[in-house]
Amino acid sequence: DTGVSQDPRHKITKRGQNVTFRCDPISEHNRLYWYRQTLGQGPEFLTYFQNEAQLEKSRLLSDRFSAERPKGSFSTLEIQRTEQGDSAMYLCASSWGIRADTQYFGPGTRLTVL
């Protein structure tokens, strides 16, 4: 499968613990996005990278959230001191080139905070 991949697919954690998710974009895609989706809602934008530079952050991204893309390839999203309100599907998407507005999504990581 040469699409966007995410790991893990599911994560259950206790409130207050830290969690880290990984996203591998489509090969050679230089733009990478993180979104959060709660039940019955559309995805909400969190942050965006062009190569290794983080260019945009939503106000939804509190200081407990941090994202990195150190070599311009895969990205990680860390949530510190998780809260029950962090329970959601975390989606990654990537795009590139002339049609950089066209974003392809990964399968997501479903986070459950107990």
Place this chain on the structure above:
Amino acid sequence: GENVEQHPSTLSVQEGDSAVIKCTYSDSASNYFPWYKQELGKRPQLIIDIRSNVGEKKDQRIAVTLNKTAKHFSLHITETQPEDSAVYFCAALLYSGGGADGLTFGKGTHLIIQP
């Protein structure tokens, strides 16, 4: 920031009939409007998109229309089939070429195809 409204939230149609889902957006500068289909437990999949320099785009049974003046766009599915049952999301983006903010999504429409 951008705000996208989507209607209806649920749409039930008979197999073979047409389905229409409508979205409005608030930022007149937005220039890219994709539609995603999401089946239960799966990733959003791009099914069609339109850019602000065209008014209509068609791909087999799926078409999208854009009215920039009224700031609304619609998804049309003809000859609906059971496999069309899913949640459909519209989205809007202001793409400047030098970078791209994230997509702003509507709340989704649950399309149910009745046999």
